[in-house]
Amino acid sequence: MTTNPYDDIAEWYDDRVRSAWGHPGDESDLLAMLTGLTGDVDGLDICDLGCGQGIVSRRFARMGARVVGVDISSRLLAIAAREESANPLGVEYVNDDAQSLSRLSGGSFDGVVCTWSMADIEDLDSCYRSVERILRPGGWFVFLITHPCFQGPGSRWVGAERVVVDYFAEGFWRSENPDGVRGKVGAHHRTLSTYLNGLVEAGLSLERLVEPCGIAPINASLPDTSKVPVFLAVRSRKT
Ligand SMILES: C[S@@+](CC[C@H](N)C(=O)[O-])C[C@H]1O[C@@H](n2cnc3c(N)ncnc32)[C@H](O)[C@@H]1O
Structure with a gap:
């Protein structure tokens, strides 16, 4: 079984998710934004890519989907x-590894959702190709990442400025x-064009971007997220 750095921080990460996003059933802005992009x-049949502890x-x-959660961290999967x-x-x-998804059959999902995990995946193109393979024709891929234009090597808040x-x-x-x-596991930084052009090259057409303004509660500790978007959500579709 493959391991990754999240195995070393699984309990810490679980605590963080539960405190940031609330208890199961909590209506956080981020999850509401996500379901706004996926629709009903x-x-x-939904694949949750890099599902972590499964939030x-x-x-x-709970919304009636048949869900397969995929992750490479056996300790988060155990949680x-x-x-x-x-x-x-x-x-x-x-x-399973998001770069191959070798345990999932082709054309078996109506949607793939991925929250915060794209920056953990080293080979973006292989990941996109694997997502495209497991989607049914017309299926969607929605992912949520920290905004690559404002979060990357050396980026930081200085007072209220990013x-x-x-x-x-x-x-x-x-x-x-x-x-x-x-700070604990690092990340793979890419430009916005790498993220979006890669989708198109894998046969996933871009449909919608969301840059949430002043989103709560996860940003409560950040200076001013109504001026600079901290997150980016993307919806694409298998053509
Ligand atoms: C920041 S966490 C996000 C977890 C979850 N989606 C959430 O919203 O809490 C990133 C996750 O991606 C997983 N991951 C990293 N590389 C992966 C890969 N190549 N294939 C599958 N999962 C991977 C990690 O184990 C971790 O659970």
Whole structure:
């Protein structure tokens, strides 16, 4: 079984998700924005890519979707499975690599959702091709990332201002904040054009972008997210 750095921080990450996004059933702005992009998922087959401890998988399952959560961290998957045992929603969890999705059949999902995990995946093009393969024709791919124009190597808040240092420096970097996810596990930075052109090259047409303004509650500790977008959400579709 493949491991990744999240195995070392699984309990910490689980605590962080639960405190930031609230208890199951909580209506956070971010999840509402996500479902605004996916639309009604009742009765759909959904893959939650890089599902972590399963917060989004559970959310979609409660909305009537048949959900398969995929992740490469066996410890986060164990937390997700424990939650599924305690409160069954019918979510299936699979240990697989988003760059290949070799355990998932082609054309088997109406939608793929991915929250915060794209920056953890080294080979973006392989990931996009795998997503395209498992989608049915007309299926959507929605992902949510920290905004690549404002979050990258050296970027930081200075008072209420966001400073961007090295936007074009694509590759692995680690935030200087030891208490944040990106300080602990690092991230693969890409430009906005790399993210969007890669989708199109994989056969996924771009449909909608959302840059939330002043979103709560996850940003409560940040200076002013009504001036600079911290997140970017993207909807694309298999043509
Ligand atoms: C920031 S967490 C996001 C987890 C979850 N989606 C959430 O919203 O809380 C990133 C996740 O991506 C997973 N991951 C990293 N690389 C992966 C890969 N190549 N294939 C599948 N999952 C991967 C990590 O194990 C981790 O659970």
